[in-house]
Amino acid sequence: MKALTPLLAVLAIVALAALGGLAHASLVLLAVFVPYSACAVFLIGFCYRVVRWAWAPVPFRIPTTCGQQKSLPWIKPASLDNPSTGWGAFRRMTLEVLLFRSLFRNNRARLHDQRLVLGEDRYLWLGALAFHWSLLVILLRHLRLFLQPVPVFVSLLSRLDGSFQVGTPAVYVSDVVVVGALVYLTARRFRSPQVRYISLPFDYLALFLLLGIVISGLLMRFVFRVDVAAIKQFALGLAVFHPSVPSTLAPIFLIHLLLVSTLAAYFPFSTLMHMGGVFLSPTRNLANNNRSQRHVNPWNHPVKTHSYAEWEHEFRDKLKIAKLPLENEDAGKIAFD
Amino acid sequence: MSDRPLILAGLTLFVGLVTTPIWHGALDRKTALTAPPIKLPAQEKQCVAPTSYMRSSHMRLLEDWRNEAVRDGQRQFVAFNGKTYDKNPTRTCVTACHTDRKEFCGRCHDYAGVSDPDCWNCHNDSHQASRSAP
Numbered sequence: 001m002k003a004l005t006p007l008l009a010v011l012a013i014v015a016l017a018a019l020g021g022l023a024h025a026s027l028v029l030l031a032v033f034v035p036y037s038a039c040a041v042f043l044i045g046f047c048y049r050v051v052r053w054a055w056a057p058v059p060f061r062i063p064t065t066c067g068q069q070k071s072l073p074w075i076k077p078a079s080l081d082n083p084s085t086g087w088g089a090f091r092r093m094t095l096e097v098l099l100f101r102s103l104f105r106n107n108r109a110r111l112h113d114q115r116l117v118l119g120e121d122r123y124l125w126l127g128a129l130a131f132h133w134s135l136l137v138i139l140l141r142h143l144r145l146f147l148q149p150v151p152v153f154v155s156l157l158s159r160l161d162g163s164f165q166v167g168t169p170a171v172y173v174s175d176v177v178v179v180g181a182l183v184y185l186t187a188r189r190f191r192s193p194q195v196r197y198i199s200l201p202f203d204y205l206a207l208f209l210l211l212g213i214v215i216s217g218l219l220m221r222f223v224f225r226v227d228v229a230a231i232k233q234f235a236l237g238l239a240v241f242h243p244s245v246p247s248t249l250a251p252i253f254l255i256h257l258l259l260v261s262t263l264a265a266y267f268p269f270s271t272l273m274h275m276g277g278v279f280l281s282p283t284r285n286l287a288n289n290n291r292s293q294r295h296v297n298p299w300n301h302p303v304k305t306h307s308y309a310e311w312e313h314e315f316r317d318k319l320k321i322a323k324l325p326l327e328n329e330d331a332g333k334i335a336f337d
Numbered sequence: 338m339s340d341r342p343l344i345l346a347g348l349t350l351f352v353g354l355v356t357t358p359i360w361h362g363a364l365d366r367k368t369a370l371t372a373p374p375i376k377l378p379a380q381e382k383q384c385v386a387p388t389s390y391m392r393s394s395h396m397r398l399l400e401d402w403r404n405e406a407v408r409d410g411q412r413q414f415v416a417f418n419g420k421t422y423d424k425n426p427t428r429t430c431v432t433a434c435h436t437d438r439k440e441f442c443g444r445c446h447d448y449a450g451v452s453d454p455d456c457w458n459c460h461n462d463s464h465q466a467s468r469s470a471p
Contacts, residue, residue: 047348047352050348054344054345054348055341058340143358144450145450146361147357148369149447150447150450159452168397168400169396225394226393227389227392227393228445228449229372229392229448230372230392232449233370233372236358236370236371239358240363240370276351279344280344
């Protein structure tokens with residue numbers, strides 16, 4: 001089964017982190033060396049891939065559109081789905097990045113009374129939206145552990161996110177939403193035979209890593225509680241390159257840290273690069289002005305042509321002798337390019 | 338082709354945002370990054386639970402005390418070392434030892450960005466001179 005290998009891999013990482021905290025040498029390795037390496041791999045790998053994409057030639061616009069192109073003045077164009085200007089493309093991209101508009105058009109094929117029926121399927125869009133937005137909120141909330149003093153917007157966000165205060169520590173809305181969304185997105189890959197067929201081990205690996213990170217984070221907050229001030233001191237030490245490893249770090253924290261490091265290091269090699277790639281989708285970020293403007297392939301080789309006018313000029317005398325009709329009787333007035 | 342400066346600008350912005358903790362820490366050298374020392378009570382050496390437990394789990398202890406005292410009427414807390422305490426944070430914790438809320442609770446809560454405790458929504462801390470606005 002394709003999901004088993006990634007599950008075992010994640011469990012192996014968890015076991016490694018839990019055991020690694022026992023000896024001081026391996027603790028330093030796990031708490032200092034691994035996070036630094038993972039950050040370096042993430043940043044360098046991310047930049048490398050985006051720069052590679054930036055240098056890929058885009059000679060022409062790819063008009064895969066979902067609406068009426070700008071045409072005659074009395075035909076109403078779909079300025080958002082088929083933008084003809086850069087501003088329109090910017091608006092389409094903004095909605096794509098913030099609201100996943102392409103995913104909203106997701107549909108599902110089903111056999112209904114031996115007929116193929118295509119229906120709307122908005123749950124993937126809803127699950128993706130819930131997951132990504134709550135992940136963003138969680139990442140921003142984590143800034144409280146990396147910045148001193150804590151910025152006001154981070155405190156406000158935490159307060160807003162934790163406004164459903166159930167006991168102590170407060171339960172964050174984003175935590176509840178991200179668990180629900182991840183469970184749905186994982187279950188979706190197992191439930192539908194079509195999705196299960198196209199799912200690769202890497203798809204499961206990303207999901208299991210994220211689930212592991214979320215679960216270990218929640219356990220750290222609600223079950224095996226840790227000394228937050230010590231964690232922050234450690235995180236700030238890492239950020240300013242003066243790492244000071246406490247003599248003991250809770251195993252649950254090391255598990256969380258190693259899973260995050262793994263995800264960060266794996267990021268540039270995986271489909272998770274859609275984070276940067278969504279901005280560079282050629283079918284989304286280019287205005288469809290293929291008909292109103294001439295796009296010349298910039299690296300076209302200059303082809304030597306021989307037009308009919310030139311041919312007629314070359315054989316003018318012979319054509320006249322053969323009494324063939326000439327398109328241009330007055331040869332001297334022809335202007336050649 | 339013409340989009341390269343735009344892409345590189347976006348990438349630079351992303352790297353700048355992701356590395357915020359690094360350059361924020363490098364630029365602001367004045368702010369101490371280590372956890373602030375908390376004012377410990379002069380006369381009492383031992384809390385109702387070991388320090389490591391209190392550091393990570395004091396909020397659960399306080400909540401358990403509240404639930405057990407208010408809902409079940411159990412007001413005696415037998416500590417790990419056999420001593421018994423009254424499950425009354427105002428008397429046992431605040432009045433006896435941690436008299437200054439800002440200097441004791443506030444320091445770590447501010448440092449770690451933990452939301453302001455809502456204990457004082459109900460409990461009276463008007464005896465304090467340096468009362469902070471919640």
